[in-house]
Amino acid sequence: MSDTHAQTVPFVRDTMLPSAAPPVRESGAIRWLRTNLFSGPVNTVLTLLGALIIWFLVSTFWDWFAHSVWNASSLNECRAIIAATWGEGARGACFAVIRERWNQYVFGFYPVELYWRPTMTFGLLMVALAPVLFSASLSIRRVVLGITAVVTLWAMVVLGAPAGWLIFAAAVLVAGLVASERNISWMLPFSLVYPLLGVWFLWGGTLWGPIFVLVGPLFGWLAWRALSRVSPMLATVVAILVTVLFWLVLAGDAARDAEALLPLSIDAVRSDRFGGFLLSLTIGVAGIALSLPLGIVLALARQSDMFLIKSLAVIFIEFIRGVPLITLLFVASLLLNYFLPPGTNFDIILRVIIMVTIFAAAYMAEVIRGGLAALPKGQYEAADALGLDYWKAQRLIVLPQALKISIPGIVSTFIGMFKDTTLVTFVGLYDPLKSMSDAVRANVEWKGIYWEPFIFVGAIFFLICFGMSRYSMYLERRLQRDHR
Amino acid sequence: QEGSTLAQVKERGELNCGVNTGLVGFAAPDASGNWTGFDVAFCRALAAAVLGDPAKVKFVPTTGQTRFTALSSGEVDVLARNSTWTYSRDTDLKLDFIGVNYYDGQGFMVRSDLGVTSAKELDGATICIQTGTTTELNLADYFRANNMTYTPVNIDSNAEGEQQYMAGACDAYTTDASGLAATRAAFADPETHIILPEIISKEPLGPAVRHGDSNWGDIARWTLNALIAAEEYGVTSRNIEELVRSSENPEVQRLLGTTDELGAMMGLDAEWARRAILAGGNYGEIFAANIGEQTPIGLARGLNAQWTQGGLLYAPPFR
Amino acid sequence: MTDIRATATPPFRLSMLVNDQRYRSLTFQVIVFILVMAAAWWLVDNTIRNLALMGKSFDFGFLFQRAGYDIPQTPIPYTADDSHLRASVVGLLNTLIVAVLGCIAATVLGVIVGVARLSKNWLFARLMTVFVEIFRNMPLLLWILIVYAIFTEILPPPNAFRGEAATSGMILFDHVALTNRYTALPTLAMTNDPGSLDLGARITFNWATIAFVVVLVGGWFARRMIASWAQDVQDRTGSRPTTWWMSLAVMIVPSLLLIWYFGLHLEPPTLQGFNFTGGLNVSNSLVALWLALTLYTAAFIAEIVRAGILAVSRGQSEAAFALGLRPNRTMSLVILPQALRVIIPPLISQYLNLTKNSSLAIAVGYMDLRGTLGGTTLNQTGRELEAIVLMMLTYLALSLIISAGMNVFNARVKLKER
Amino acid sequence: MEHIERRIDRSQMTVSDEVAIDIRNMNKWYGTFHVLRDIDLTVHKGERIVIAGPSGSGKSTLIRCINRLEEHQAGHIVVDGVELTSDIKNIDKVRSEVGMVFQHFNLFPHLTVLENCTLAPIWVRKVPRKQAEATAMRFLEKVKIPEQAGKYPGQLSGGQQQRVAIARSLCMQPKIMLFDEPTSALDPEMIKEVLDTMIELAEEGMTMICVTHEMGFAQAVANRVIFMDQGQIVEQNNPTDFFNNPKSERTKLFLSQILGH
């Protein structure tokens, strides 16, 4: 067969060759090493370099981690323990500070006996998010909601939640699980009222406030129903007016009167008690929830044919994107009072949320605009030809597709915003990273402790942000699979 | 009286008090978020005087940057944040300092092994300094006046200053002497640090209110004075009930509202001062409890002793 | 024909404001305009009333008052006697310094990491992935604080360099000292100082500096001329002359001549009194901020670079290989020109982000624009409204300049595509 | 041409006297470019009109004016008794009476076939979902793809997609259907499927205006063929005469090109 001329004459193989194993150096671990680590001089050098870096990192930090102390009441005690256990001059981490003060990093100055409330709030957040975030996959929903339910209830029990609230939380969580098995859109009403419930759980006070906030749009809707036959636009304007007027004029007094009639309140917790990750998450979640709709509106405005609307959107977006968030936070803390009627004063956390929302919305608008621009013109025309009006076309046709395209950008905006919640330290709020650590270090026992809080806080941020980015990848893949 | 601060505070049922974000001894939240400290005690006394309950205070932590704005924008009703009373702040910034609750001066702390015994020897040194404070200006002036140079290391908070100083990132740490003492006291090895003898500035620290609402200014001013006067007359939180009943001293009687209705002149009731003193004790008690020699801060009374003891504290008469 | 269009106009009725396509958007815009104006008026009116209530005015006169505070790092001469305006300019320059240095370093590092992530080397690629994920998923503020803490906690203070029993030594032939306050660099001294050009406002440029800039710019142009000559030769004869040594020569020889002429030499910093003197002390706040910004932004840039390279399909490099092009030529002639088009726009927005993020200088006390105008000046004068407005406008102007640059670049790249 | 296998028995189909579309003296400009010039066209109920003409002659523009995807600047268009002005109510009314099928289908990729078909009935006509779905299934059966109802458009072939697009329009139960080169983006095998569907529609008496170059289709179903060039109607006639006996030079030229290959 190896004869050259054999090849030029007709040739037929009678028996097929079986598949053979590759030569030793071409298979298994050796081949893997050769192709992946030592495939050439450059690669070998890189491998060595990589190994060196790893060795350097491990050798520098290993004993520091290995010699960590979890049980001490002050830095000096830590040092003493390290010196006693591993000898004089040994270095070691003092994670005891986390053990001692974890609650401050997590809950800030929230009253200890009410820790269960934020826990429940964020547990139920998962239920509220389930119809939105995990709508497609039953198995993921099952896992997420199952874990949430177990963790939340366990934490609430440990944190000493009253039985009534335990039952309430358990009921909602179980309802979520059941709905998740049957038809997750049953949970949508809960998702809709959740924002108000969440605010109420966190800040406490009377439930009548949130209830009357909800009643406002109800009146608005009634007005809209009544007028929508006459003129949809007029109806919309009136509906908004009615809602806002109700909130401004009636809601406060009504809530007070109702509270007097039928007290429905839990312990109020003031904003200055918020701190640590509770603060970050509150600002982050509120910012995310608010900036997405605002971003959509801005993006639509920027894509509008109406010159004035478009220019306003452009100016707003470019202005917000052109300045650092920190200056906006300064505006929130220093200037907002200039711009409001004399004597008005509102919660600093709320102000920060507004600024963070505006900031994220400007970025979001650009991301979504990219998605809108990527839609073929035919989609708009088809919607027009079917007789859908502008808003219906946007809601049913354009936005679902544009948002899908923009998911990676949206999520990275979220991640950026969540990371930026640490900047609130510069306006005197107790973020988990700097202010809270400074506060902990202001105590004589923990003076001089730096690395451990950084590592702790950093790790939590990493988990959350990394999780979000993985989730966006999952979502992207899922939507691609679904529609193509 | 509608828009007046007093009316607002009463209506709100809570006093908004601007404090430091965290300066041990003066104002700092503890692990569960309860504020304690020398400045905090004044806020509580004021709340007690106005609202009848020392707990009805909302502490608004302010940074060096945000403190005066917080006050002038109405976010806080009174600023009790170890701020120096200066001409321009009183006039240009439109604040009213209502008195001095701590007479301080700017000093320097160095390591003793640096071999420096006087601030005059600090030529060329690197000095840690908190931005946005009067100390920054004093430092510049002092070194210029003495024809010396220095490199500032700007820091954002006291905690950070300590970190830099401890690590040797600056040769000297300058701030108000009280702060230095407090910082030094908290060190693991206080004896290896010395506070240089030069006090390069006058730093009368005091609470401030907004310009323009004189009645509110009076309330704050006389609450402070009541605390100081109480110490002078020996009125303490422990013996006050008894003195209310038995004091013969007419000044004490007026102070405690047993005779004359001094409170009414400011729109308060008769017992305002009594409550203020009960909240955390008189000036001396507050001092001793928060920054006195028995505390880790360990400050001596010094200039802050009563005038009768050779100090500068001198409350105007209650009549 | 002329009046055809006119006949189509029906008479105007009021309901047309709402129901007619042509008027509806107008109506809507007018309503929005009125609302926006009302809101603006409301804000301005509130501001005026608030200012009046506080007894303040809105004027920028404070910028010309004496600043009274010192700034650690001053690119232009500045003393406490100078005005707030000059202090603000110093701050702006400091912002620009850290932003420019950060953009350069982040680009270099980001490109290296991005390319390394695509490397066939499993270990190295993984390592770079870890780098990217770690830096992208934690707050920048954390990195700034950590880097700064590393500098202050790990590096020795200057007096560790003192005396016989010094515990630390200078590096790079005793010319550079890394301390926990600053990096002490040697000064450039001249035996033959040509004096300075005075631009007024105490801004001076040494003639030697100017000479170097001229020579370097000239050298750069010469290099380009050499490159185009080489291209020309290649076009004519096919073989490209080796030019790297010529390029190097035109860049370096004149500089060497200048160095010799001015008698330029390095004078190492010496430890005098408390600190190193005689050299340039680059404060750690700058270095830490710069490093943290660099690392953080590099992680994002790495992703951009990676995505850009991945956007060029594998077929492209295979085709180039099949034509006999070497990997480095393939990279420079085929992959990069295509990848750059994808990379540049997001890269510029990272530059924008970096510039804005430099305002976190506040965490390490670096006196940038926010630290001067928006920090000490604001604080000492109590002019928060004016100071913050001015500061925001300055940042806005910076951003707009950068994005204008981006648009110009995009337009140029686009043209090539068709 | 070979796609068309059956011819409609035109005598069976009724063309009523009622006017479905009345276009008078209509003119349209893009900027200064005069795309449509003095168009006069009356379409009766049940008529099937094919519009042909060289590229750029304004065919698409004309039918897009009929449901106001483009705005005309002079003259009148009256559709089913409603004049198209800039009055939004009229526009809405007209659009819900007129269905349109595009060259590139323009299905909504994020919705299933069934959802594509029920979207407009539910949101515009306010039909209950159940009922809308039943109607949709009926029309999907008519276009012979009921089994694809649950799929996404991306999973269908071009011909199937175009048939879904037709079904989607039909679900709004329009009185008039407009087709803009419905088969020109399709592969040859698929063209037949779509044309068959359209012929079936024609047999049921739907009023149709169709821009197409499928002359076989025109000969098979049209009552009238309109030839446009440079924004004007150059010739119109019944198909037999149009193809066998074109009058204008341009028509002749065009037909020779079209039928040439």
Place this chain on the structure above:
Amino acid sequence: MEHIERRIDRSQMTVSDEVAIDIRNMNKWYGTFHVLRDIDLTVHKGERIVIAGPSGSGKSTLIRCINRLEEHQAGHIVVDGVELTSDIKNIDKVRSEVGMVFQHFNLFPHLTVLENCTLAPIWVRKVPRKQAEATAMRFLEKVKIPEQAGKYPGQLSGGQQQRVAIARSLCMQPKIMLFDEPTSALDPEMIKEVLDTMIELAEEGMTMICVTHEMGFAQAVANRVIFMDQGQIVEQNNPTDFFNNPKSERTKLFLSQILGH
């Protein structure tokens, strides 16, 4: 099939005795998957070989090994007297002797057609630009698209792009051309253009190895058809015998499928 209109007069074309490619006992694995098994193949100068076989049989892998786009793990490949080892110089030498045309053209979208064609001659062969451009124009003329020289690939049709790809390879004046399914990404009309070009090349005596399912092409120009399955050469023969008288069962099955439609 119907694309191929002319047959080459095979007797006119010389197949020299010189060996262009000599593959001995070549084996290749992807991981543990044995893609190519004991391949023995000698190609003489001027031979035109067509490789056919079911999908996944290793056809592409085989020809990619010939210019070392893939590495083989056992056996020898000698191209024009140069053995392919991991020696970079040899690889370069071989690659500049061997042109390759891909299924998806892989033109450089950022360069004009002319630049695509001159890039490698200028940078690899060090040809002066003028001369390289003249050569490129010659080959563009040969593939019948000289007028497109200034355009960018994105502006051309698929058939034109593939012809540019062929011209680009030819500009390096290779001794051997490899084609990997050059027509399978093209629309039917365009296939003909490309095949015509390839036939012309064959007429000029170029040594060619072509993976293709265009059996008409194979019958028209090939000296030899090689049938691969499961990574091995199952049958080879001259085209007449190969198509009319296949010996192995697999070949028969394959041919029945391929020629079936």
